[in-house]
Amino acid sequence: MEPIVKLTDIHKTYASGEVKVHAVRGISLDIHKGEFIAIMGASGSGKSTLMNTLGCLDRPTSGTYSLDGINVSSLGRNERADIRNQKIGFVFQGFNLLSRTTALENVELPMLYAPRRVSAKEMRDRAMHALEIVGLAKRYDHLPNQLSGGQQQRVAIARALVNNPQVILADEPTGNLDTKTSVEVMGVFQKLNDEGITIVMVTHELDIARYCKRNLIVRDGIVVRDAAVNDRSFAAEELLKVAEAEAAAKLTHALFPHANAED
Amino acid sequence: MRVVATTIIALRALRRNKMRSVLTALGMIIGVGAVIAMVSIGNGAKSQVEASIASLGQNVVTVFPGNFTSGGARGGWGSASSLTPEDALAIQNEISGVVAVSAEVRDRQQVLANGLNWNTTIYGESPEFLGIRVWALADGLMFNEAEVRSAAKVAVIGQTIADQIFSGTDPIGKTLRIRNIPFKVIGVLSAKGFNYFGTDQDDAVIIPYTSAMRRVSRRTNLNSIQIQAVTPEQMPRIQQEITDLLQQRRQGRDPDFTVRNQLELAEAATATSRTMTALLGAIAGVSLIVGGIGIMNIMLVSVTERTREIGIRLAIGAHDRDIRLQFLIEAMVLSLMGGTLGILVGIGSSQLVSHLNGWPVLVSTTAVIVAFLFSGAVGIAFGFYPAHKAAQLDPIDALRFE
Numbered sequence: 001m002e003p004i005v006k007l008t009d010i011h012k013t014y015a016s017g018e019v020k021v022h023a024v025r026g027i028s029l030d031i032h033k034g035e036f037i038a039i040m041g042a043s044g045s046g047k048s049t050l051m052n053t054l055g056c057l058d059r060p061t062s063g064t065y066s067l068d069g070i071n072v073s074s075l076g077r078n079e080r081a082d083i084r085n086q087k088i089g090f091v092f093q094g095f096n097l098l099s100r101t102t103a104l105e106n107v108e109l110p111m112l113y114a115p116r117r118v119s120a121k122e123m124r125d126r127a128m129h130a131l132e133i134v135g136l137a138k139r140y141d142h143l144p145n146q147l148s149g150g151q152q153q154r155v156a157i158a159r160a161l162v163n164n165p166q167v168i169l170a171d172e173p174t175g176n177l178d179t180k181t182s183v184e185v186m187g188v189f190q191k192l193n194d195e196g197i198t199i200v201m202v203t204h205e206l207d208i209a210r211y212c213k214r215n216l217i218v219r220d221g222i223v224v225r226d227a228a229v230n231d232r233s234f235a236a237e238e239l240l241k242v243a244e245a246e247a248a249a250k251l252t253h254a255l256f257p258h259a260n261a262e263d
Numbered sequence: 264m265r266v267v268a269t270t271i272i273a274l275r276a277l278r279r280n281k282m283r284s285v286l287t288a289l290g291m292i293i294g295v296g297a298v299i300a301m302v303s304i305g306n307g308a309k310s311q312v313e314a315s316i317a318s319l320g321q322n323v324v325t326v327f328p329g330n331f332t333s334g335g336a337r338g339g340w341g342s343a344s345s346l347t348p349e350d351a352l353a354i355q356n357e358i359s360g361v362v363a364v365s366a367e368v369r370d371r372q373q374v375l376a377n378g379l380n381w382n383t384t385i386y387g388e389s390p391e392f393l394g395i396r397v398w399a400l401a402d403g404l405m406f407n408e409a410e411v412r413s414a415a416k417v418a419v420i421g422q423t424i425a426d427q428i429f430s431g432t433d434p435i436g437k438t439l440r441i442r443n444i445p446f447k448v449i450g451v452l453s454a455k456g457f458n459y460f461g462t463d464q465d466d467a468v469i470i471p472y473t474s475a476m477r478r479v480s481r482r483t484n485l486n487s488i489q490i491q492a493v494t495p496e497q498m499p500r501i502q503q504e505i506t507d508l509l510q511q512r513r514q515g516r517d518p519d520f521t522v523r524n525q526l527e528l529a530e531a532a533t534a535t536s537r538t539m540t541a542l543l544g545a546i547a548g549v550s551l552i553v554g555g556i557g558i559m560n561i562m563l564v565s566v567t568e569r570t571r572e573i574g575i576r577l578a579i580g581a582h583d584r585d586i587r588l589q590f591l592i593e594a595m596v597l598s599l600m601g602g603t604l605g606i607l608v609g610i611g612s613s614q615l616v617s618h619l620n621g622w623p624v625l626v627s628t629t630a631v632i633v634a635f636l637f638s639g640a641v642g643i644a645f646g647f648y649p650a651h652k653a654a655q656l657d658p659i660d661a662l663r664f665e
C-alpha cells in the first residue's frame with residue numbers, strides 16, 4: 001500500500017542572521033495509513049521543523065514531500081493552505097483556540113475556509129459530531145476561558161478532525177497539561193487511531209510516547225532511531241489505575257486521617 | 264472568494280470587541296456628523312439668501328443713478344440726479360422683452376392719521392411695481408395709470424402702517440397725511456415680515472411716483488427704474504440695451520447711471536454662502552480623514568494583537584485574500600457603521616441648532632449619500648494597509664507570536 005506521507009531526503013536550513021542553522025539534515029520517512037507515531041528528541045533537535053514541513057506550513061530547503069500522492073513541496077502558498085485545510089489537522093501545545101469564541105464556532109473554523117462552500121447547517125452538524133467524538137458536545141457553547149486545559153485541547157482535536165484529514169499532526173499536545181489530563185488526551189488520540197486516523201505527534205515525555213505505536217528519535221536533524229513500541233500503554237487502563245489509586249488514597253485518608261502528618 | 268463566510272468571520276470578530284468597535288467608529292461618527300451638520304447649515308443659509316434675493320422681485324433689472332462729481336468731490340452712487348421718468352418711458356417703449364417698468368422715487372417721511380404718527384419709507388411707484396416685486400394686496404386696490412397721470416393723492420399701505428397708525432380698524436377709505444397732504448388709503452399689502460437684510464418689508468407706503476415727485480418730495484429725478492424681463496435669460500441682453508439706450512439719450516455725456524441685474528446680486532450673495540459651505544465642508548472633510556486614520560490605527564493595533572489568531576486561521580487553511588478581506592470588511596463595517604450613526608448625529612445636531620438658534624437648516628440627500636459612500640471609501644482606503652499587513656504574515660511566525 002502507498003504511504004500517505006513520503007518524505008525523501010528532506011533538508012531545512014534557516015538563513016536568518018549571520019549563522020545558518022541546519023535544522024533538518026536529510027530525513028526520509030514513510031507514514032502509512034493508520035499509524036500513530038511519536039517523534040522524540042532533545043530541545044533544538046529539529047522536531048518542530050520537521051512537523052512544520054509535514055504540516056505544509058513551511059517548505060523544505062531541499063528534498064521532496066508527497067502527501068496522499070500529491071507532491072506538496074512544489075506548491076504555492078494558497079495551494080498549501082488548501083492542503084492544510086483538507087488533508088491535515090493540527091493540534092498545538094498551546095491549544096490555539098480563538099478566544100471569546102465558542103467551542104462550536106472554533107470547531108466550525110476549518111469549514112469556513114474549505115475550498116467548497118459548506119452550508120451553515122452542515123457546518124453546525126459536523127462540528128457537533130466532532131465535539132461528540134471528543135466528548136464535549138454538552139459544552140458546545142462554552143468559551144475557551146470557561147474550559148479546562150484538557151477540555152480546550154479536546155476542542156482543538158475536534159477542530160483538527162472536522163474536515164476528515166488524512167493525518168493529524170500534534171506538536172507537544174500534552175506539553176501544557178498535567179499527567180492525568182495528558183492521559184485523557186492520549187485516550188482520545190488512541191480512540192481516533194483505532195478508527196483508522198493517522199496521527200503524528202511530538203513529545204518530550206517517554207510515558208506519553210508509549211501510548212503511540214511507533215517512536216522516532218531525532219538528534220541534530222536526523223532520525224537516529226525508528227522503532228515500534230512493544231510495551232504499549234492504553235489510556236483506558238491507565239485511567240482506571242489512576243482512579244483506583246485515588247480511591248485508595250481517599251480510603252487511607254479516611255481510615256488514618258493523621259497518617260501523613262506523623263511522617 | 265469566500266465572501267459570505269469571511270463576512271461572518273469579520274462580524275464575529277467585531278462582536279467580540281463591541282466597546283472597541285464603537286470607540287473606533289466614534290471618529291467616523293463625529294467626522295460624518297460634522298460634515299452633515301455643516302453642509303445642512305450651509306445649505307440652509309444659502310436657501311435663505313436665495314429666498315431674499317427672490318423677494319427683490321422676479322427677473323428684475325434696475326437702473327440706479329450714477330455718481331456725480333462736483334469740484335473734485337465725488338458724490339457716490341445715487342448722487343447724480345439725471346434719471347427721469349422720460350428715461351423710464353423710453354425703456355418701456357424701445358426695448359423688447361420687457362414686461363413692466365416702474366419708476367421709483369423713495370423718501371422717508373413722517374406720516375400721520377388718527378392723531379398717531381410714524382416715520383416710514385414713501386415709495387413713489389408705477390402701478391406695475393407690485394407685479395415686479397411680487398407683492399400681494401391683502402385688501403383694496405393698487406392705483407392705476409390714470410391716477411399716476413393725474414398725480415392722485417392715493418396710497419397703498421403696508422401691514423406695519425396699518426397696525427401702527429390705524430391700529431386694527433379698517434384703513435381702506437381713511438385719510439393718511441404725508442407732509443400734511445391728505446392721501447386716501449385705497450389698498451393694504453399682505454404681511455411679508457423682515458427680509459434677509461433685516462428690514463421690515465411691511466413698513467411702507469406706496470403712492471404714484473408722480474404724486475411723490477410733485478407733491479411730497481418736490482423733485483424731478485428718480486431714485487431708480489425697475490424693469491422686469493420676460494425670462495431670466497433675457498436679463499443680460501436687456502441690461503446691455505438699457506445701458507446703450509440711456510447712453511444714447513445722454514448724447515456723449517459721461518454715463519451717470521448704473522444698470523444692475525438681479526442675477527449679479529444673487530450671484531454675489533450665494534457666492535459668499537457657497538464659500539462658507541465649502542469651507543465648513545472642507546474642515547468637516549478633514550475630520551473624516553482623521554476618523555479614517557483612527558480606524559487605521561485601531562486596525563493596525565488589532566492586527567498585531569491578533570497575530571496569533573491570524574496564524575491559526577492561516578494554519579487552518581485561510582488564503583491571503585481571506586485574511587485581507589476579513590480585515591477590510593471589519594474596517595468597512597466600522598466605517599459604514601460610523602458613517603450611518605454619523606449621518607443620524609449630523610441630522611440630529613443640525614435640527615437642534617435650527618431649533619435653538621432659529622437658523623434655517625436644509626439636510627440634502629446628496630450630502631447624506633456622499634457622506635455614506637465616502638465613509639465606505641475611507642474604510643477601504645485606511646483599512647487596506649492593515650489588512651494587507653495581516654495577509655502577508657507567515658503562519659509559523661504568527662503562531663509563535665506571544
Ligand SMILES: Nc1ncnc2c1ncn2[C@@H]1O[C@H](COP(=O)(O)OP(=O)(O)OP(=O)(O)O)[C@@H](O)[C@H]1O
Nearest residue numbers: 014016021023041042043044045046047048049050
Ligand atoms: N525560524 C527560525 N529561524 C532560525 N532558526 C530556527 C528557526 N526555527 C527553528 N530554528 C532553529 O532550528 C533548530 C531546530 O528547531 P526546532 O524548533 O525544530 O527544535 P525542536 O526539536 O522543536 O525543539 P523543542 O523541543 O525545544 O521544541 C533550532 O536550533 C532552532 O534554533
Ligand SMILES: [Mg+2]
Nearest residue numbers: 047048049171
Ligand atoms: Mg518544538
